[in-house]
Amino acid sequence: MENYTKAQVLIQALPYIKKFSGKTIVVKYGGNAMINEALKENVIKDLVLMKCIGINIVIVHGGGPFITDLSNKLNIQSQFINGLRYTDKDTIEVVQMVLAGKVNKEIVALLQKHGENALGITGIDGNLLKAKPICSDVDLGYVGDITKVNVKLVEDILQLGYIPVVGSIASGDNDGNLYNINADTCAAKIAAALKAEKLILLTDVDGVCLDPKDKSTLISTLKLHEIPKYEQDGIIKGGMIPKIECCVEAIRNGVKTSHIINGTTPNSLLLEVLSDEGIGTMIY
Known part of the structure; x- marks a missing residue:
């Protein structure tokens, strides 16, 4: 790319940098960009650059392929109903291991490798997300609908200068259970709570x-x-x-x-x- 072209790209970006500096953007991270190593690096660098120009970044992630992979290794059958993973007691344990452990910490490590502090949590931590069983004509087990977002927790993490990385699991309203939450829904609820x-x-x-x-x-x-x-x-x-x-x-x-x-x-x-x-x- 010629120097003039590079300069034009930066000039075009300038009003958006000014417009969004200090604002909050919630990114739901998933799909092949989470699996392919080169794409993963690319996404993380984008997020780091956005943070460097003053945008408050909140990352929400799922981890469907990794949950399926670990379930297979543990001889737990994966079953999908209307696009949602049927989540029994064995499966919710796998979901917790993958989302609170492997995927969450890999994202945090990548962000920190590229110079940005990140804090990995799930909806369980600090009662960030409360949920109830999802309303459905069929039994989906421990699949939940979010009923409450503790938005102050995310705001406090942002205020400290960290990028919150949120795994999409929630605590039950009153039953003490854990619930598997669709990551798109989780991101939308958190974005709405943060305005x-x-x-x-x-x-x-x-x-x-x-x-x-x-x-x-x-x-x-x-x-x-x-x-x-x-x-x-x-x-x-x-x-x-x-x-x-x-x-x-x-x-x-x-x-x-x-x-x-x-x-x-x-x-x-x-x-x-x-x-x-x-x-x-x-x-x-």
Whole structure:
């Protein structure tokens, strides 16, 4: 890249740096960007750069592939119902080991390797997240809906200059059980409680496309009132529906914009946050 081009990139980013410095962005980290080592490094560097320019970063993560892998090693069968992992007592122990241990601490270690202090917690710690059994026509075991977010805990961690890294498990409201929480939902609830500037869901797709097989049909901006028609026309369907629902809930509860972006694209976070065009679908 020529020096002039590099300078133009920085100049284009300047108003966004000024706009978002001091603001909070919640990033749901998952998909192939969590599995592929090169992509993992790329995402972490984006997050560190955003922190360096004054953005308050909160990371929320799941770890589905790692939970499945450990379950297989322990001869625990993985079962999915309507896209959600059936979570019995054996499975919730695996979820806790993976999300509170392996995945959470790997993310923290990577952030610290690149010079940013991070604090790894789950929804259990400090009663960050309270939950009840998810309302469903079928038994999903220990899968929960979040009922309360202890937002002060996250604010205190941010105030100390750390990046909170939150594993998506919650404590039961009154029953003393632990609950497996969908990471997109977890991120949306935390973003809403923080009244964050942005909620960003890192996925393995580019965003909402008129034709999922054609990247050129990406819908770069999507207003809330347009969503029902896209659902009716079958453009928003399948696994995109719950992601859109999380984005909508976040916005209706105080988050300014929600974004669905492809974490497998290098520097996708920087391109979405600090450029005119963006790279995914912004919902507002």
